Amino acid sequence: MATVKKYVIHCDKCTQDFPVFASLYHSIVPETWMKDKAANHDCKAYADQLAKERAPKALNPIKASKKGK
């Protein structure tokens, strides 16, 4: 059974740290994987997500923080 871990990845493009939950196979090098994640970060979508989470009228922040799309 693979355990899901939380990785915090820094994106140089939007200078944000974003969490990614994943269970990596033994064959995957975390450093390489994290670089790849940072390189493929959807900065605009993440900015939109942050804006939603910070919106004062968010009815359910926990639900909003889940990746729905």
Ligand SMILES: [Zn+2]
């Ligand atoms: Zn980014």
